[in-house]
Amino acid sequence: MVIQSIFIFIFGLIIGSFLTLYTYRSPRTISVKKGRSKCDRCGKKISWFDNIPLISYLLLKGKCRYCGNKISLRYPLIEFSTGILFAGIYYFYINCATILQGGTFEGNPFCAWTDLLGLWILPYLLLVSTVLVAIFVIDLEHQIIPDNLVFLLFVVNIMALILFRVDNLYEILFVSFAASLFFLMLHLVTKGRGMGLGDVKLVLALSPIFTWQVTITWIFLSFVIGAILGLILISLKRASFGKHIAFGPFLIFSFFIALFWGESLSRYIIPYMP
Numbered sequence: 141m142v143i144q145s146i147f148i149f150i151f152g153l154i155i156g157s158f159l160t161l162y163t164y165r166s167p168r169t170i171s172v173k174k175g176r177s178k179c180d181r182c183g184k185k186i187s188w189f190d191n192i193p194l195i196s197y198l199l200l201k202g203k204c205r206y207c208g209n210k211i212s213l214r215y216p217l218i219e220f221s222t223g224i225l226f227a228g229i230y231y232f233y234i235n236c237a238t239i240l241q242g243g244t245f246e247g248n249p250f251c252a253w254t255d256l257l258g259l260w261i262l263p264y265l266l267l268v269s270t271v272l273v274a275i276f277v278i279d280l281e282h283q284i285i286p287d288n289l290v291f292l293l294f295v296v297n298i299m300a301l302i303l304f305r306v307d308n309l310y311e312i313l314f315v316s317f318a319a320s321l322f323f324l325m326l327h328l329v330t331k332g333r334g335m336g337l338g339d340v341k342l343v344l345a346l347s348p349i350f351t352w353q354v355t356i357t358w359i360f361l362s363f364v365i366g367a368i369l370g371l372i373l374i375s376l377k378r379a380s381f382g383k384h385i386a387f388g389p390f391l392i393f394s395f396f397i398a399l400f401w402g403e404s405l406s407r408y409i410i411p412y413m414p
């Protein structure tokens with residue numbers, strides 16, 4: 141199991157390495173297929189042995205081999221985060237599989253999906269996570285949530301819903317529309333300064349994974365974390381009131397908390413929950 145976890149972690153590093161490239165090139169409309177990356181300063185192509193996720197960064201001590209130009213921290217950060225996320229998903233899968241064997245099923249969203257999908261939960265959630273890391277980085281750096289990525293999430297989640305949760309289809313779709321309607325209202329009331337339309341679509345694409353209780357918990361968490369971080373940034377004079385801070389990263393960060401611990405958290409956040 142340890143070996144499998146390490147394997148999944150390394151797989152995450154490799155996907156993360158692709159994401160550093162994708163999230164850099166896609167908003168600048170450069171093709172991902174367009175050759176190897178170059179150093180920003182000396183323009184030397186980065187050879188394969190200097191392009192090993194995380195390890196090359198550590199070996200080169202964060203500097204270009206040829207000119208000593210500092211390599212941005214975004215590369216090791218995105219790679220490492222994706223690796224940890226993948227390993228985390230695998231860890232929860234093993235945990236849920238054990239819980240489900242014991243028969244004491246606690247209704248946590250991750251285990252609920254593991255119950256329905258079995259081993260297929262891994263490709264499903266690894267795909268969703270890959271897309272979410274891409275949206276996280278692009279929204280953070282460019283304040284855009286690309287439509288094609290949100291649409292991909294929407295299609296994958298609706299497919300999963302139709303194939304595996306068709307009994308609750310109408311209820312879940314109703315909750316998803318209600319949740320995104322709430323964001324659409326915020327968007328209209330704040331005249332687009334608070335929420336972008338991208339956030340509205342992201343909520344619509346992601347809520348089908350959750351029950352209504354977890355959906356409320358997820359959105360509540362994203363506001364709490366957003367408010368706390370916003371106040372910290374303002375007090376550090378890194379941001380000011382009225383200045384736009386991308387909300388997508390908060391939605392995505394809270395999404396994973398809700399996915400792993402949403403059921404227990406919702407008992408605190410919605411105390412009268414059945």
Ligand SMILES: [Zn+2]
Nearest residue numbers: 179182204207
């Ligand atoms: Zn260089």
